[in-house]
Amino acid sequence: MSVGIDIGSKTIKIVELEKEGNAFRLRGSGIVGYQGVSPEHAKDAKELLALGNVIRKLHQDARISTKEVIIALPETQVFTRTIKFPLLTDQEIVSAVKWEAEQYIPIPINEAIVQHSIIERRENTTPPEVAVLLIAAPRNIIELYVKTVQLAGLNAVAVETELTALSRSLAPEGQTILLVDFGARSTDIAVVKSGQLSFTRTIPTAGEAFTRAVAQTLGVELSQAEEYKRAYGLSGSQLEGKIRGALDPVFRMVVDEMKKAIHFYQTEEKGEAPESVILAGGTAGMPEAISLLTKYIGMEVVIANPFAKVAVDPEVARALMPYAPLYSIAVGLAMREA
Ligand SMILES: Nc1ncnc2c1ncn2[C@@H]1O[C@H](COP(=O)(O)OP(=O)(O)OP(=O)(O)O)[C@@H](O)[C@H]1O
Numbered sequence: 619m620s621v622g623i624d625i626g627s628k629t630i631k632i633v634e635l636e637k638e639g640n641a642f643r644l645r646g647s648g649i650v651g652y653q654g655v656s657p658e659h660a661k662d663a664k665e666l667l668a669l670g671n672v673i674r675k676l677h678q679d680a681r682i683s684t685k686e687v688i689i690a691l692p693e694t695q696v697f698t699r700t701i702k703f704p705l706l707t708d709q710e711i712v713s714a715v716k717w718e719a720e721q722y723i724p725i726p727i728n729e730a731i732v733q734h735s736i737i738e739r740r741e742n743t744t745p746p747e748v749a750v751l752l753i754a755a756p757r758n759i760i761e762l763y764v765k766t767v768q769l770a771g772l773n774a775v776a777v778e779t780e781l782t783a784l785s786r787s788l789a790p791e792g793q794t795i796l797l798v799d800f801g802a803r804s805t806d807i808a809v810v811k812s813g814q815l816s817f818t819r820t821i822p823t824a825g826e827a828f829t830r831a832v833a834q835t836l837g838v839e840l841s842q843a844e845e846y847k848r849a850y851g852l853s854g855s856q857l858e859g860k861i862r863g864a865l866d867p868v869f870r871m872v873v874d875e876m877k878k879a880i881h882f883y884q885t886e887e888k889g890e891a892p893e894s895v896i897l898a899g900g901t902a903g904m905p906e907a908i909s910l911l912t913k914y915i916g917m918e919v920v921i922a923n924p925f926a927k928v929a930v931d932p933e934v935a936r937a938l939m940p941y942a943p944l945y946s947i948a949v950g951l952a953m954r955e956a
């Protein structure tokens with residue numbers, strides 16, 4: 619049994635998977651919205667405890683069988699960078715990362731946890747090079763997330779980044795894709811080549827920004843704006859196109875960032891263009907988001923289904939399907955090898 623918990627800024631998701639040979643079966647899942655703040659924004663122990671209690675209840679309600687859980691750090695709290703070395707051996711790369719990481723990450727090295735993975739060995743470039751992905755997180759942020767789940771009575775056995783988990787649950791083998799987590803507070807974007815993260819970027823524009831735009835443009839309360847957003851989204855036909863008019867500029871901004879990510883990947887990494895976009899997170903469900911993104915970005919866009927490779931009881935599946943994109947990170951965490 620393996621359990622993933624995704625602590626988002628608006629909702630928390632939990633998933634328990636059982637490994638059956640090379641496949642997985644869903645053993646439990648749950649999602650809960652909460653009003654508080656995420657761990658890094660907690661002002662005091664009381665706020666952190668409140669969050670811990672929300673997680674404790676979610677874990678109980680979902681009848682998760684183990685207290686050992688895997689958690690993710692939000693992309694806003696981690697630094698991800700591609701660096702290049704001459705064609706060193708794996709062992710040499712370990713030392714090179716150890717000695718050189720400091721110059722690439724903006725936090726003091728003794729206050730950070732640094733991990734790396736090899737993206738690609740390029741023997742045919744001049745000079746030949748190896749591209750390495752560096753992921754660094756502040757130690758105190760990791761401790762804060764570990765503490766939060768401890769307050770829920772749980773034990774964090776592993777911590778990774780959201781996009782690492784997301785690429786595990788969603789990225790197809792043998793293809794280069796753009797992976798987008800369209801959440802509440804942030805939109806996280808990654809280029810993933812054959813399951814390997816190659817480039818990441820995060821912007822502070824997502825669901826909440828859309829709701830604010832509707833509230834401001836139409837002069838309505840946030841709760842009303844949220845309802846309009848969910849009901850009509852980017853379809854132009856309602857309220858004389860006013861909702862779409864309010865959402866469209868924000869949407870274009872996010873699409874521009876996706877285009878920039880692709881451009882950066884193609885120029886800096888000489889990578890081939892992604893074949894498609896996979897859209898995860900709650901905001902992926904905004905009406906007409908898929909069709910408009912397809913139009914703006916000019917390639918195939920599909921909505922994330924992290925359960926595609928997971929056996930799910932038919933009845934559970936029916937209830938779960940509308941929320942599938944929201945579970946992408948939690949599923950990816952639970953799929954992690956122990
Ligand atoms: N049908 C829908 N149409 C439009 N927006 C939706 C819909 N359903 C959910 N959302 C939005 O999705 C967001 C919540 O998604 P999600 O749970 O992925 O966010 P989160 O993980 O808590 O946030 P973040 O990852 O940014 O910290 C909210 O902003 C909500 O308004």
Ligand SMILES: [Mg+2]
Pocket residue numbers: 625626627799801802899
């Ligand atoms: Mg999220």
